[in-house]
Amino acid sequence: MTxxxxxxxxxxxxxxxxxxxxxxxxxxxxxHSSIFLIGVFLSVAGLYLVLSADFLFAVQIMVYAGAIAxxxxxxxxxxxxxxxxxxxxxxxxxxxxxxxxxFGIMAVLLSGAIFPxxxxxxxxxxxxxxxxxxxxxxxxxxxxxxxxxxxxxxxGAIVLAREDQR
Amino acid sequence: MIVTxxxxxxLSAMLFSIGLYGALAKKNAVAILMGIEVxxxxxxxxxxxFSRFITPIALTGQIFAIFILTVAAAEAxxxxxxxxxxxxxxDTVDADRINLLRW
Numbered sequence: 001m002t003x004x005x006x007x008x009x010x011x012x013x014x015x016x017x018x019x020x021x022x023x024x025x026x027x028x029x030x031x032h033s034s035i036f037l038i039g040v041f042l043s044v045a046g047l048y049l050v051l052s053a054d055f056l057f058a059v060q061i062m063v064y065a066g067a068i069a070x071x072x073x074x075x076x077x078x079x080x081x082x083x084x085x086x087x088x089x090x091x092x093x094x095x096x097x098x099x100x101x102x103f104g105i106m107a108v109l110l111s112g113a114i115f116p117x118x119x120x121x122x123x124x125x126x127x128x129x130x131x132x133x134x135x136x137x138x139x140x141x142x143x144x145x146x147x148x149x150x151x152x153x154x155x156g157a158i159v160l161a162r163e164d165q166r
Numbered sequence: 167m168i169v170t171x172x173x174x175x176x177l178s179a180m181l182f183s184i185g186l187y188g189a190l191a192k193k194n195a196v197a198i199l200m201g202i203e204v205x206x207x208x209x210x211x212x213x214x215x216f217s218r219f220i221t222p223i224a225l226t227g228q229i230f231a232i233f234i235l236t237v238a239a240a241e242a243x244x245x246x247x248x249x250x251x252x253x254x255x256x257d258t259v260d261a262d263r264i265n266l267l268r269w
Contacts, residue, residue, distance in 0.1 A: 025188035095190035103183035123222035153240035157247035
């Protein structure tokens, strides 16, 4: 990807995504964490646009930043603890070591990997028609199963969260 | 400066590690679920980057990313409903205190 606008956009969005991700896990205030989570979702949406995934850019904003983030904010507000805060549990040094070790291994391997990149074909843009042909063609079975999964999740969430019938 | 597939993959790995630390090291159950969502977003970046650089015509990675997004939405809804139900019963969302099924 040599287009200078794309390069600048990638670096800006990458830094934004990392800073927002660190904000999610480091912030003392749980509500600030959820705002940083919205920042992660929006940076990832921008990265989709850099990768010519226009439909995913719109869907990411609608589903993640528009629905899941609101759900997380609701959960944060409804389960407010008296001693507000976002503390780490007792195994946080091991978690930090595991996360850094995993990133180290992955970064070393991924930066040295050589992939058979296809630089000749241009990506399908807009991507909506290609995605639709894929979803209703070869991937129609996962598509139908995903709709059943969403129905099950909706019923399950309602049953779990309703008032007890006494 | 050129941006290759490896740049996107290292970014995805970094975001995944950050989410992993959040999922492992936090006490609050909602904070753990936030870490899981960050991890799923990191994987989605990798999927879409692979689709863009290796199969730009077929967009298979983007279809995969749509399914990951769908499952993540369903899982966030059910997970937060579970957290809310536990909070209503036990008045805590501290993962260390929700330990009835522990050995």
